[in-house]
Amino acid sequence: MDLKLLEQTLIECGEPRYRTGQVWKWAARGAGAFADMSDLPLGLRESLADTVPFSTLTVEREAHASDGTIKALFRTQDGRPVEAVLMVYRDGRRSICLSSQSGCPLTCTFCATGQMRFGRNLTAWEILDQALHFRRIGAVDHAVFMGMGEPMMNLDNVLAACERLPDVGITHRRTAISTIGWIPGIERLAADPMPIRLALSLHAADPALRSELMPVNERYPLPDVIAACEAYYERKRRKVFVEYVMLAGVNDSFAQAAQLASVLDPRMFKVNLIPYNPTDSGFTGSSPKAIAAFKDELERHGLDATVRLTRGRDIDAACGQLAARASPAWSSRSRSSASSSGEGSNSATSASSSSESSPNRRRNSSVVR
Numbered sequence: 001m002d003l004k005l006l007e008q009t010l011i012e013c014g015e016p017r018y019r020t021g022q023v024w025k026w027a028a029r030g031a032g033a034f035a036d037m038s039d040l041p042l043g044l045r046e047s048l049a050d051t052v053p054f055s056t057l058t059v060e061r062e063a064h065a066s067d068g069t070i071k072a073l074f075r076t077q078d079g080r081p082v083e084a085v086l087m088v089y090r091d092g093r094r095s096i097c098l099s100s101q102s103g104c105p106l107t108c109t110f111c112a113t114g115q116m117r118f119g120r121n122l123t124a125w126e127i128l129d130q131a132l133h134f135r136r137i138g139a140v141d142h143a144v145f146m147g148m149g150e151p152m153m154n155l156d157n158v159l160a161a162c163e164r165l166p167d168v169g170i171t172h173r174r175t176a177i178s179t180i181g182w183i184p185g186i187e188r189l190a191a192d193p194m195p196i197r198l199a200l201s202l203h204a205a206d207p208a209l210r211s212e213l214m215p216v217n218e219r220y221p222l223p224d225v226i227a228a229c230e231a232y233y234e235r236k237r238r239k240v241f242v243e244y245v246m247l248a249g250v251n252d253s254f255a256q257a258a259q260l261a262s263v264l265d266p267r268m269f270k271v272n273l274i275p276y277n278p279t280d281s282g283f284t285g286s287s288p289k290a291i292a293a294f295k296d297e298l299e300r301h302g303l304d305a306t307v308r309l310t311r312g313r314d315i316d317a318a319c320g321q322l323a324a325r326a327s328p329a330w331s332s333r334s335r336s337s338a339s340s341s342g343e344g345s346n347s348a349t350s351a352s353s354s355s356e357s358s359p360n361r362r363r364n365s366s367v368v369r
């Protein structure tokens with residue numbers, strides 16, 4: 001919901017200033033329409049329904065995975081595609097993966113979003129409307145900016161959305177912003193008072209391989225990125241999560257584990273190993289045995305390491321799979337984001353190093369952040 005438009009409309013209607021907050025409170029708690037806002041005068045509810053779109057996004061499609069994950073494909077009012085995902089975990093966590101841009105200008109070779117045409121930065125309202133869509137389905141308590149786009153390139157709007165996420169049920173401490181290493185954004189996040197977690201998509205400690213996979217590494221080389229992350233840690237005293245997708249024969253060797261460990265201070269970084277999510281790219285994911293061995297090697301060097309639980313793989317909703325493409329699991333739903341909840345209805349990304357002969361080195365994937 002465009003709260004600026006709402007506020008302006010309410011002023012033009014001669015309504016008191018507190019009305020904007022009143023409407024937002026309802027929306028943040030999962031209301032599906034102005035009609036549900038019972039403490040607003042009936043005439044005002046009707047008038048707002050005619051003049052202010054309840055959501056800046058229209059739900060085009062939704063897909064439901066067997067593990068409870070839900071992926072939504074939205075359109076902005078100017079027709080840009082945006083995807084977001086709700087992940088439901090066995091321990092009760094309900095985490096949303098949000099997009100900050102439609103498409104992405106950074107062209108990481110392994111990423112599905114990077115292969116899309118870049119549209120534009122999303123507004124704060126368009127980011128919030130992704131969260132509100134899932135809030136209308138049920139409570140949400142965690143958020144990660146790991147969907148489409150590089151959040152640090154749209155940080156004003158990302159932070160503006162983050163300011164309001166606690167109203168939706170997601171505290172700043174349970175919010176994470178993932179970057180491929182956009183240093184100005186890392187520095188700004190470190191200086192921001194909100195205690196938001198920083199995640200770094202590292203994918204390859206070897207400089208040449210990292211540049212191959214992530215051209216941005218030429219602009220912001222890994223040692224400088226690591227230094228910016230360490231400054232974030234010094235300021236926030238919160239470990240930086242390093243994301244590392246495991247690709248067979250590319251970045252999953254003992255030597256590469258040791259190289260990764262050599263650039264990360266165990267006091268400041270924790271590594272999250274991401275099993276590769278299949279796409280039509282031709283990459284092959286590392287075996288569970290190889291992932292376990294890589295993890296053991298990191299731990300031998302004193303680093304905390306975990307293996308990410310993969311969610312939504314069967315609907316292309318897992319890390320790195322967001323590309324607004326057709327999927328057999330989609331179900332068409334041409335309706336507004338807001339109206340979906342009224343029915344009580346339904347309704348996340350990295351890569352890696354080594355042999356020149358590996359097919360993984362020659363193909364694009366849609367991975368991670």
Ligand code: SF4
Nearest residue numbers: 104107108111114149
């Ligand atoms: S990994 Fe992130 S920054 Fe790179 S192309 Fe994909 S969305 Fe953009």
